[in-house]
Amino acid sequence: MIRNALFALFLSATPAFAVGLQEGTCHAEVPCPLGDRSYHVLEPDSWDGTSPLPVLLHFHGWARQGTLIVKHGRIAGATRKRGVLLVAPNGLGKSWNFWRPETEDVPFAQAVLKDVAKRYPIDQSKIYVSGYSFGSAMAWRYACENGNQVSALLAVAGTLDQYVQCPQAPAEVRHVHGTSDTVMDFPFGPNGDTTYPVALWRSKFHCGPGTDRGDWSITKHDTFTRTTWDSCAKGKVTLDVHSRGHFIPRGWIARQLDELLELKPSYP
Numbered sequence: 001m002i003r004n005a006l007f008a009l010f011l012s013a014t015p016a017f018a019v020g021l022q023e024g025t026c027h028a029e030v031p032c033p034l035g036d037r038s039y040h041v042l043e044p045d046s047w048d049g050t051s052p053l054p055v056l057l058h059f060h061g062w063a064r065q066g067t068l069i070v071k072h073g074r075i076a077g078a079t080r081k082r083g084v085l086l087v088a089p090n091g092l093g094k095s096w097n098f099w100r101p102e103t104e105d106v107p108f109a110q111a112v113l114k115d116v117a118k119r120y121p122i123d124q125s126k127i128y129v130s131g132y133s134f135g136s137a138m139a140w141r142y143a144c145e146n147g148n149q150v151s152a153l154l155a156v157a158g159t160l161d162q163y164v165q166c167p168q169a170p171a172e173v174r175h176v177h178g179t180s181d182t183v184m185d186f187p188f189g190p191n192g193d194t195t196y197p198v199a200l201w202r203s204k205f206h207c208g209p210g211t212d213r214g215d216w217s218i219t220k221h222d223t224f225t226r227t228t229w230d231s232c233a234k235g236k237v238t239l240d241v242h243s244r245g246h247f248i249p250r251g252w253i254a255r256q257l258d259e260l261l262e263l264k265p266s267y268p
Contacts, residue, residue: 025119029067031090032115039089039112040066041119045080053085054126054261056154056253057113059135059142063094075130077268078254082261084128087116096138098160105138106145128260129170130154132248133184140200143170154256156248158184162199169235173201174256176224176240176249183246195227198239205235218251218267 026032028042047053056079060069066088070076079086089105089112097103116122129150131139136158143153144166152172159175177197179186189196195210202210208231217223224240242249251267258265 028070031066032119034108034111034115037090037092037108038066039087039115040070041088041116042070042076042079042086043120044083044085047083050121052121052123054083054123054128055085055087055113055116056128056130056257057087057089057109057139057142059096059109059129059131059138060088060091060094061131061133061135064135065090065094072248073268074248074250075253078251078257081266081268082254082257082263084257084261085116085120085122087112091135091138096134096141098134098138098141101141101145103141103145106142109142110146124149126151126261128152128154128257130156130253131158132156133158133246137184143173144168152256152260154253156252157181157246159187159197160200162187162196164200166200166204169201169204172236172238172260173198174238174240176242176252178242178244178246180244181246194225194241195239197241198229198237201235201237202229202232205229205237206233207231207235207237210237210239218249218255222249222252224249224252 031038031040058069069088076086097105127150129139129142136155139155140160143150147168147170150170153170155175157177175198177186187197207229210227210229213226215223215225222242224242227239229237
């Protein structure tokens with residue numbers, strides 16, 4: 001009796017999420033089925049159940065799945081505390097098809113966002129697309145093929161070839177990469193140019209010269225050298241370079257969300 005009463009109280013307190021629970025909606029490590037595929041979703045802490053939510057669509061790395069993403073402190077830990085709905089699609093064979101534009105994964109990710117919008121109130125003006133490693137390259141591919149409605153691409157340690165032609169683009173690009181990365185190699189440009197990892201987007205946006213913003217850090221573990229391109233015909237590009245290898249830097253995704261959402265920077 002007490003359990004039933006508490007459950008009824010919970011349903012009345014969070015109407016949007018309650019509908020999902022009554023319908024057996026997926027949540028966190030329980031995947032949401034979508035055709036013959038699936039994805040994971042995680043609400044932010046203290047969500048009132050009705051307010052429109054910004055979305056971070058994050059593509060997992062190779063040999064991973066969305067079950068890891070919704071538990072990952074550097075990803076889910078960032079979205080939960082910043083009022084952002086985390087959406088983590090599952091790649092076929094735990095990987096992504098991103099090398100060519102003819103990929104089933106872009107329409108799948110589109111379908112995922114449409115399905116999420118049926119379950120949650122989405123702020124369509126704040127759709128962020130992210131990824132790590134192979135997932136970062138997949139996030140680039142998604143932004144390249146279907147980025148016109150994307151507010152920002154937040155990419156970690158993975159790119160497409162810089163000469164790829166993109167029919168679409170996000171409003172903003174933010175990329176982080178380590179110069180010692182030998183898994184998804186840091187794409188040095190001519191004469192060791194360390195701004196080359198975002199050459200594709202600088203060209204797409206018709207950007208002028210970049211501005212060296214100097215070094216900055218979130219924790220004692222990593223120091224980033226930031227370059228921004230603000231004088232673009234459209235769009236904006238930010239590149240953070242560090243000296244280490246292949247990983248998601250602590251606090252990097254959180255800081256990008258803080259800046260995009262105009263929140264006071266915090267860690268974690």
